[in-house]
Amino acid sequence: MTSHQINPFHVAQRQFDQAAEMLNLPDDIRAILRVPQRELTVNFPVQMDDGTTQVFTGYRVQHNLSRGPVKGGIRYHPSVDIDEVRALAMWMTWKCALVNIPYGGAKGGVIVDPKQLSIGELERLTRRFATEISILLGPEKDIPAPDVGTNAQVMAWIMDTISMHRGYTVPAVITGKPVNVGGSLGRVEATGRGVMLMVREMARKLDWSLEGLRIVVQGFGNVGSTAAYLLHQLGCKIIGVADASGGYYCAHGLDIPAMRAYTDRQSFHLLEGYQAPGVERISGSELLELECDVLIPAALENQITGNNAERIRAKLIVEGANGPTTPDADAILGERGIIIVPDILANAGGVIVSYFEWVQGLQEFFWDEQDINEKLERIIVGAFDQVYAMATQRQIPLRLAAYLLAVQRVADANTTRGVYP
Ligand SMILES: NC(=O)C1=CN([C@@H]2O[C@H](COP(=O)(O)OP(=O)(O)OC[C@H]3O[C@@H](n4cnc5c(N)ncnc54)[C@H](OP(=O)(O)O)[C@@H]3O)[C@@H](O)[C@H]2O)C=CC1
Numbered sequence: 312m313t314s315h316q317i318n319p320f321h322v323a324q325r326q327f328d329q330a331a332e333m334l335n336l337p338d339d340i341r342a343i344l345r346v347p348q349r350e351l352t353v354n355f356p357v358q359m360d361d362g363t364t365q366v367f368t369g370y371r372v373q374h375n376l377s378r379g380p381v382k383g384g385i386r387y388h389p390s391v392d393i394d395e396v397r398a399l400a401m402w403m404t405w406k407c408a409l410v411n412i413p414y415g416g417a418k419g420g421v422i423v424d425p426k427q428l429s430i431g432e433l434e435r436l437t438r439r440f441a442t443e444i445s446i447l448l449g450p451e452k453d454i455p456a457p458d459v460g461t462n463a464q465v466m467a468w469i470m471d472t473i474s475m476h477r478g479y480t481v482p483a484v485i486t487g488k489p490v491n492v493g494g495s496l497g498r499v500e501a502t503g504r505g506v507m508l509m510v511r512e513m514a515r516k517l518d519w520s521l522e523g524l525r526i527v528v529q530g531f532g533n534v535g536s537t538a539a540y541l542l543h544q545l546g547c548k549i550i551g552v553a554d555a556s557g558g559y560y561c562a563h564g565l566d567i568p569a570m571r572a573y574t575d576r577q578s579f580h581l582l583e584g585y586q587a588p589g590v591e592r593i594s595g596s597e598l599l600e601l602e603c604d605v606l607i608p609a610a611l612e613n614q615i616t617g618n619n620a621e622r623i624r625a626k627l628i629v630e631g632a633n634g635p636t637t638p639d640a641d642a643i644l645g646e647r648g649i650i651i652v653p654d655i656l657a658n659a660g661g662v663i664v665s666y667f668e669w670v671q672g673l674q675e676f677f678w679d680e681q682d683i684n685e686k687l688e689r690i691i692v693g694a695f696d697q698v699y700a701m702a703t704q705r706q707i708p709l710r711l712a713a714y715l716l717a718v719q720r721v722a723d724a725n726t727t728r729g730v731y732p
């Protein structure tokens with residue numbers, strides 16, 4: 312099966328089923344948690360620059376609302392489909408529960424390649440999509456954020472659109488906004504910062520020095536490029552990075568600040584065309600299979616599967632992306648002794664600082680960046696310690712330990728609230 316044929320929702324359900332079985336969850340709770348609570352599909356028109364009208368399809372899925380309003384990003388990508396959004400929404404539920412912030416999980420997406428749109432088309436698409444899903448949104452109901460293909464500017468348009476409908480500014484309806492319209496300091500870097508902290512914590516457990524640690528990063532967008540940059544600053548050697556255009560490899564370590572400066576100058580932040588002495592072009596699959604200490608998948612789902620898991624030569628995988636490793640690959644990597652810090656922990660830095668942004672927006676009192684980074688570190692390292700302790704005590708993989716903790720919390724909230732009548 313190729314990575315495109317693996318259904319992410321089936322993957323998410325398999326992961327849940329394994330945890331539910333080990334937790335011995337009652338059948339009714341299993342049935343509730345196995346599927347999303349609410350799903351909205353919208354088909355909406357957008358006027359294109361050439362005067363034609365195109366109809367786009369988008370989704371907002373709310374997986375579980377038992378622990379609070381739902382939270383999760385909005386993705387713009389040609390391969391978005393309802394099952395991908397369902398999976399991403401379910402993973403958000405577990406992620407928020409694992410780091411113990413008062414949210415359920417949601418996700419949204421539009422089937423579109425944002426690179427093919429003009430800035431005006433992107434704004435019109437965003438405002439129309441926001442209007443279509445606005446029946447679900449609100450600071451007390453559902454709070455979106457950025458994901459693949461969206462950014463702070465897109466969040467600002469969504470906030471502005473919802474505010475236009477309400478007749479007053481509603482900053483807490485969305486997070487990941489620019490700082491000048493109520494965004495939080497530290498949010499842009501938060502997911503990559505969390506990934507960096509997870510590499511640091513796992514290195515401590517393994518007694519590895521960060522100096523010279525050989526790291527490969529797949530995906531050079533918000534998450535991948537920030538993680539690469541922060542780890543480079545700590546003295547790690549980033550030997551390979553890739554975006555959708557392919558990979559870049561240098562055994563002595565890539566100049567990550569220069570690569571970030573290069574992508575900042577390109578439209579859509581692409582690496583395509585980057586050249587430097589000693590840097591080799593390699594394919595995306597070669598990049599994943601490079602010999603290294605740490606592999607950080609930070610692009611899309613289903614990158615490490617039953618097809619390539621035998622060829623992965625990292626000692627540690629820290630999942631910046633959601634769902635980059637399938638259960639078949641998990642089993643193979645586990646047998647080979649490769650440790651995985653799972654997505655619902657490793658990339659939780661983003662939603663943690665989104666939580667801070669929401670709180671700051673609701674109270675209209677803003678914190679400084681040091682305060683935010685310290686709070687982020689305390690929460691994500693605290694969650695790591697809990698997961699690591701459980702995994703060690705029960706001799707199970709970190710992913711399973713994370714699921715046992717998270718799923719139990721969500722199940723408990725569901726049970727405490729009760730099923731009416
Ligand atoms: N943004 C956030 O706060 C959070 C994001 N995540 C997850 O992190 C992952 C990345 O998100 P984010 O960084 O925000 O997204 P971006 O859109 O900022 O970046 C995505 C990156 O992945 C690259 N990419 C896409 N397809 C491939 C491929 N086949 N091989 C290699 N690289 C590829 C893109 O390349 P190109 O530009 O060439 O298309 C781009 O560099 C996703 O799984 C997302 O769900 C998780 C938690 C929070």
Ligand SMILES: O=C(O)CCC(=O)C(=O)O
Nearest residue numbers: 382383384456661662665
């Ligand atoms: O910041 C958020 O609210 C959610 C980010 C997100 O989509 C994710 O963690 O996958």
